[in-house]
Amino acid sequence: MEQQQVLIKIVLDNWYGTVARTNKLLGELTDAEIEGEVSADRNSGKYLLGHLAAVHDRMMPLLGFGEQAYAHYNDVFLTSPDRSGKEMPSVAELRASWNDANAKLDAHFKTLSAADWFQRHTSVSEEDFAKEPHRNKLGVVVSRTNHLAGHLGQMVFLKKK
Amino acid sequence: MEQQQVLIKIVLDNWYGTVARTNKLLGELTDAEIEGEVSADRNSGKYLLGHLAAVHDRMMPLLGFGEQAYAHYNDVFLTSPDRSGKEMPSVAELRASWNDANAKLDAHFKTLSAADWFQRHTSVSEEDFAKEPHRNKLGVVVSRTNHLAGHLGQMVFLKKK
Numbered sequence: 348m349e350q351q352q353v354l355i356k357i358v359l360d361n362w363y364g365t366v367a368r369t370n371k372l373l374g375e376l377t378d379a380e381i382e383g384e385v386s387a388d389r390n391s392g393k394y395l396l397g398h399l400a401a402v403h404d405r406m407m408p409l410l411g412f413g414e415q416a417y418a419h420y421n422d423v424f425l426t427s428p429d430r431s432g433k434e435m436p437s438v439a440e441l442r443a444s445w446n447d448a449n450a451k452l453d454a455h456f457k458t459l460s461a462a463d464w465f466q467r468h469t470s471v472s473e474e475d476f477a478k479e480p481h482r483n484k485l486g487v488v489v490s491r492t493n494h495l496a497g498h499l500g501q502m503v504f505l506k507k508k
Numbered sequence: 509m510e511q512q513q514v515l516i517k518i519v520l521d522n523w524y525g526t527v528a529r530t531n532k533l534l535g536e537l538t539d540a541e542i543e544g545e546v547s548a549d550r551n552s553g554k555y556l557l558g559h560l561a562a563v564h565d566r567m568m569p570l571l572g573f574g575e576q577a578y579a580h581y582n583d584v585f586l587t588s589p590d591r592s593g594k595e596m597p598s599v600a601e602l603r604a605s606w607n608d609a610n611a612k613l614d615a616h617f618k619t620l621s622a623a624d625w626f627q628r629h630t631s632v633s634e635e636d637f638a639k640e641p642h643r644n645k646l647g648v649v650v651s652r653t654n655h656l657a658g659h660l661g662q663m664v665f666l667k668k669k
Contacts, residue, residue: 351515353641354512354516354646357519357644357646361651361654365654386665387548388669389665465511480514481518481521483514483518486518489519489522490522493654493657494657496654496655496657496658497658497660499661500657500658500659500660500661501662501665504662508549
């Protein structure tokens, strides 16, 4: 295996592994547990699930794969905090959007060649990318995996002991 | 920049960035806040700090850099849960060990060439590594960054709102 393919595999394994650990947890949580707070006076699991769905959905345009499917989540889950008074979809709906966003990313990931992963993401200009070649598609996956890991660490507290 | 160096930079930037975010939080937390629980009836910040120091200290032998400096932490923070009754060092001591472990790793990271990062880590055999070349030193950094991100996501709750 080429060294760059080895590295791409490491990064993608970490992405898929973190998504899988999140899905295992979500499978163990009831909708009522997801409505709960992760710690006293902190975000609800419901808000975090919507937030994660929105962030992953936004990876679609960022990676040049297509439009956001859940752009209406941005206002509720990205630019507003929890308990903003803005209406949230049901937990069932959020579960479905989360799975859908990840499935779409997965379908696109599978089509990318090693060279494609080294292409710039859409929020960096060609000019800046020439100077900062690490602002590529694989870098987006690295940073979003880290983001997911942080919130997954919080969501484990939703589970009743 | 060679593609593999770009990828190494992405992985190391994510490591250093996550350690820096942790240190920023630790700098804002009082020792008393670190003694608190991250969520009701969950780990104390003190246990998590010791756990993280132990995990990072163990990266030294895993990456072939040298011996563990805090091997006596393993029993308290790796193989025992919080509130095991085993005596913990003070928060001040844990802060120092955490910083020391990261500084040592940093000093070694800086000496590694791109080729070195593709070498196997010490808990995979040469035979297995031949079949699974992703079990390399960079992969250890990816997985430990993910581990840290998860606990950092929890430790933010130690901060009084």
